[in-house]
Amino acid sequence: MKALMSLGALVGVLGLLLLGGMIFDVVPSNTVRLIEGYMPMQMLFEVGCYVLGFAGLSYMLNAMGMALPRFWQGIGFWVFLMMYLKFRVYPPIPFSVRAMYGTVGLVTVFMWVSANEEDWKKFKQPILNVLDAQTGMNRLLRYMYLVLLPILIGGFSFNAMMPKSEEPIELRTVHPAPPASTKVHGKTYTLQTSQSPYRVNPEGKYDQEYSNANIVEQGMGRLMKPNANPWDEKNQGYLKYVREGGEIFFQNCHFCHGDNLNGRGLHAFAFNPIPANFTDPGTIAQLQETFIFWRVAKGGIGLPNEGFPWASVMPPWEQHLTVDEIWKVILFEYWHTGYYPRTWD
Amino acid sequence: MGRVIGKRLFSIMALCAMVGLLLLPIVVAMPSLAIGEEATADGAKKEGDKVEKGRDVYYKTEGVVVGAPAPKTTDGPKDYPRYNFESRVLLWFANQQHLYYGSFVLAVPIFCMIIEFMGVVTKDKALAKRYDQLAYDFIKISLTAYSLTAVLGGILIFTFLTLYPAFFSYLSSVFRPVMHIYALMFVAESGTLYIYYYGWDKMKEGFLKWIHLSMSVILNIIGTLLMFLANSWIGFMMSPAGVDEQGRYLGNIWHVIHTALWNPLNLHRILGNMAFGGGVVAAYAAYKFLAAKTDEDRAHYDWMGYIAMALGVAFLIPLPFAGYWLMREVYAYRQQMGITLMGGLLAWLFIIQATMIGILFLSTNYYLWQAMGRMRGAEKYQRYIKYLVFLLACGYMVFITPHTMVMTPAELKAMGGQQHPVLGNYGVMSAKNGGINVIITTTVLSFVWYMRGNKVSTVSWAKFGNIFMGVFFACAYINIIGLAIYGYYIPANVRVGLSVPQVTTTLSCLFFMFALNSMMMKGAKQMGPIEWGKISARSQYALIMLATAFTWMMGLMGYIRSSVRLFWHVNEIMRDNSPWAYTHTVGFAANMISANVLFFWISILFVFWLGSLTAKKAPVEAKVAVPGSVPQPAGSH
Structure with missing residues (x-):
């Protein structure tokens, strides 16, 4: 079991390094090619390998007494998914579809981290710590959120409401129903x-x-x-x-x-x-x-x-x-x- | 002794009265049909050679023309009288609310029947009492809703008569005998329901209980027939039959009822109603659980929510397959209609529908995982939940991927075409069948884990059984995904057929694995009881989510089914010439559906509140009988 998990951890680390390399242009983006004709299954297979790799990595870190908090595991996986969709899949996926996948990702991450009481408590703890602000660091973070969150939401709203010069989106019916x-x-x-x-x-x-x-x-x-x-x-x-x-x-x-x-x-x-x-x-x-x-x-x-x-x-x-x-x-x-x-x- | 005999006699008489009520519409309708036929025959004799014959648009048989042609309407106060508002929206609202309540009151008695039956056959007396009380609680809720359904039905008819008189006049001329039978069936349904409800306490034991149970069977037969008749009208509007191309009735009422889409609609609606009814009752239980102040109440409503959810999901699982059959029949009936639905104008609504279906299954899985938290011993499964989450997420993402994506022109250029070379493959039916079957199979797996959560099998072949189960599920996933990939290599007509082995695989998991699990868990060692009431609040929100998603999806699918006629009142027979014969935008439709959902939930809260008023007035004896006061053993799932 340990050997299997070590292998998984290795896959996870290599995968993350590869993806990071592609994002920052250290590794050519076609290092692992998406093969014509097999791309849809390849994509799912790759994400599956990442999941197993992360499971192995988590197991190993745990065994070494360096367990990653559940909160960061959840956030980290979601960020990984978004990065993967943005930088791995070519040609670029339209924003609307990435938004759909991102929402599904967020929901499923929530389902994972709150599937049982123990995990849910672990996940909530850092958030509660910041809200309780018992330490200086947490107090600082709380003030930062207090300032940053409204700015962030305001920025999104401004961006959404700002008139755009690009052509509008059209919902086109590519295959309309034919006449009799x-x-x-x-x-x-x-x-x-x-x-x-x-x-x-x-x-x-x-x-x-x-x-x-x-x-x-x-x-x-x-x-x-x-x-x-x-x-x-x-x-x-x-x-x-x-x-x-x-x-x-x-x-x-x-x-x-x-x-x-x-x-x-x-x-x-x-x-x-x-x-x-x-x-x-x-x-x-x-x-x-x-x-x-x-x-x-x-x-x-x-x-x-x-x-x-x-x-x-x-x-x-x-x-x-x-x-x-x-x-x-x-x-x-x-x-x-x-x-x-x-x-x- | 004499009193017992008297009660028996009374019960049998009541049952006979119900059967009589069931048969009454048929008996009353029969002479009218016969008279109609004689009249036609007489007319034919008198007119001699002048008898005009027409050709059935669907059955292609010849028949004597006995009806007037479908009116050619014009936009004006004669055919389309109106307020200073869009008549179609008013009709949409009235129709949708009637359908919501109608579905609810047809589904709940079926639940009652199942639960009452479970109560009768259960050997554990305490549990039997709990089931009986639960069934009674269900029927009590539906009683108030029943009155509201009738009121909404009246509003719907008046809306038709006042805003679409020409259309309704034509429809009622074609369905004249059916509408009368429908009205009589409604009387029969009401009579049966009241006897069933008010006779509950008087027939609670022994032979009388069986009589009471038989009454619920008759009640449900009447309710189902009622729905079939109403379905024949919408079936006729979508795929008319029994009339010639001018819309003239050709005298065969069975042809008018039995249109191309009638049977798939019937099946789809029965399953849909059941899933919806389960969702609403589960939401009711969740609401009561969250508001409960005592452990006893929490235990009772936790249990009630679980039973309602389990029944609703039992009917949700086959629902996509029934929908698939309906779509297949739509394509077979009119290719244009199928393309408008799945690939054309309304395709985006199907993406929304896929999203809602996914939410239903995700909520169900989430609830089950939460429910495992109230059993000792279920921890061993917790660590594997992340893999189930992964399977669900992959299936869901594939299932909701649109074939034609929403994108800006800049994104279109960057992508180099309308279809994405990777994700575009998820947008076609082959991948979607794979996606939904993976989701359903994973839900079955969650159920199996839930059912064995607090148990350890003691049968000698337990190890072999577990291995077999694991291999079975693994093979099922491989088969489903393999067939989804294979679907890209074969002609479309063969690909459509591939759904059969996929569905068979999923259903095999459901039936065989449930059966195997039950055998393995016979006499199993209990790690601890199910601690009813000790479930997270999140699980109850999942139930509320489940019910809301059901309601929203019903509204959406009703809209899609109705809109596919485009500018026809009756497809290819009677044109809609009102100013509203256009398809609404996706945004408007979504807002309208949301408004309908909101109204339904506000009004049903009122119904629940009324139900709680009667509960407060319940006699002391009945209160004592309310079970659930003690956390119950695991045997109840």
């Missing part, structure tokens, strides 16, 4: 039941299982099967349509959506917000193929009321592409990202 049907080139498509005419098996019948089977998963990325190369001139059917869709994509779409379909095309950063990132699991992977068909055909100006503030400059592609071309380009987008269109069966 849409009319493109004179034909009405019911979004819940329409199907891509090009997602077909060798017999020419609509078959999503067939198209899904052409994709091999590796990590969180997707690769095509060796015999499923759409750029092979000999391929017919589904893979041929994927190739044709790819040609249309690179002629029309990649300027904004990027050649990796990640929303970072040549012109992407001229727009605010930047174009949709199809490789994100929250975009086309969450939507029916017909939803994409509607969005591509109608573009930004075709967004419904719910799509306020209509922050999209995508042209209505029905004015430039045929219906077949739209279906094919969508086929390519799904093939390239390795995602499957959403179905409801």
Whole structure:
């Protein structure tokens, strides 16, 4: 047990040193990289390791008779969490989310330090000591708080009320609900039941299982099967349509959506917000193929009321592409990202 | 002897009267339905070929048109008479208050039934008396609330009639027989409740007690049916059926009731009501505990709070899964509706909802950890609580992470896109299912620790049992998290199905581990009794927090469910042409929900106060019977 706790303590110290180094730029921030595709779990895993490390550190300090007071343990852990979120995770997390996590952190730290009477007493003791002000130091601290706290609260209030010159926050609905049907080139498509005419098996019948089977998963990325190369001139059917869709994509779409379909095309950063990132699991992977068909055909100006503030400059592609071309380009987008269109069966 | 027989006879007659009341609405309604059908058939014969047929918008069956089309309303005093105020807000208020009280008075009798049953089957006579008194206390609270529910129901109907006459006229024309049955069921509910309440003392022992218990079953059947009927109206407004595309009734009342969302709504509301009722009673007990002046009172209200919390949480645990089923049915019914709810206009409200659900589970866990403080022997678990806190925090953070984050344009540029590459992954369903299941499984673990807190197992296989339990929980966490990760690799329709093994894992922990724990703790060595009343004040605030979060979340979910119709009174059938056919801002809705919650809590405090007045007038004999005067042994959990 002691060996295990010593190991934990070592992990805790190393972790803290690493984080401190990253914060003060002593250690390059990419020393321990967040690995593409594994980042969400990596983050939780890292925080878990820190928790075990701190438990070990606490145990060791206790054994050495240098126990850290529960009050500082609680405060310290919360500060660590905020530092981790601010300096470890890249790209930077928006303040609103850090505030949410910070509040959850604060609540859970409170739950931890007050889970039983003994711990709660230990936690409260330094606060009560300052309030009682029995020693000179505590008296000084009490006066300091008396002066500093109103200044701090006043400062926050002033900052919150002060008019800002930056653009206001907008709650944007990225995926507004689609209409029941849409009319493109004179034909009405019911979004819940329409199907891509090009997602077909060798017999020419609509078959999503067939198209899904052409994709091999590796990590969180997707690769095509060796015999499923759409750029092979000999391929017919589904893979041929994927190739044709790819040609249309690179002629029309990649300027904004990027050649990796990640929303970072040549012109992407001229727009605010930047174009949709199809490789994100929250975009086309969450939507029916017909939803994409509607969005591509109608573009930004075709967004419904719910799509306020209509922050999209995508042209209505029905004015430039045929219906077949739209279906094919969508086929390519799904093939390239390795995602499957959403179905409801 | 003769008196006993007379009492028995009276009890059986009372029970028969209740059954009669239950069947009365059906009997009364049947001829009217038959007459309606005959009339239609006669009409059809007379009109010959002129009979107009319509196609059911949902069932796609053909039927004879027997109703008028849904009115095409216009903004004006005829269809939308108004005060110099937003009519929708008035209706919202009336509706929400009626729902709060309705939920409470439907839930509490179910509690009474369970607790009374526990009292009847418990062999320990002192404990049986305590259960009986607790059930009586519950029903007493609900009696005053019942009158208020009826008053609020009246206010609601008058609000509809005076502010939305065209809409209400249409709804009542479609639901004509259902509304009559509803009214009669209400009469039956009232009659049954009063017989049940006032017959309590006269039927407190032996065979008569069983009769009394049977009455509570009938009372609850009537109450549940009442709720199902009311649910059919909102189900119809969201996912109409039994009418053609003009909204004309096609003569099949079952189609109108049994809409696409009726069953999921029924289940969700039953569980929600129970969890809410438990929360309110627990808050009542917490309030009384904090105000108590004697150890006896503190012991009694501590116990009452625990029982109410345990019952409420028992129904809270399956609630997210029922909600998941409801959402699944919403998506199956109309994709647009599902996207508006979960990914579109109302998605932010779901983040708030996730926050509230998290608060509920966190409060529950916190209460249980505090409750372990009143048992000797539970200290051995205290040092592990920090790991439970960590699991809860991780699950909670994942659960509340929004997919589309609120950010300034500068932050958006720094992030390089709408979705964060790390946290964006927490914003989709796969991660959220994992998050909530981790939270629920951890809550189950806290319950298991609580239940064995002051006991040491004496069975020969105790060591093996403990190892098995530890491995079971570890595997459950691995399975839940593993499936959440796997969800990113598979098509969406398969991913939706992954929730089933996740839920099964969580429920397996609940049932198997509770069962195993009970077996292990049979004849266990007691480290000391549960010292009822010796719990921290913080725990009672956790109960109040639990109840407030329930109330707030109910208000929020009601608002979401109603708003998803957007500008329709009846989805795709009857358009809302009032000036208020827009969706409120998140801030306005939150303020409105908070105002409703505040009003409900102030008014229920009044109800509690009225209840305390009757308690003060209770006869001496009844006072003596009030249990909880002595700290009770651990057998009660």
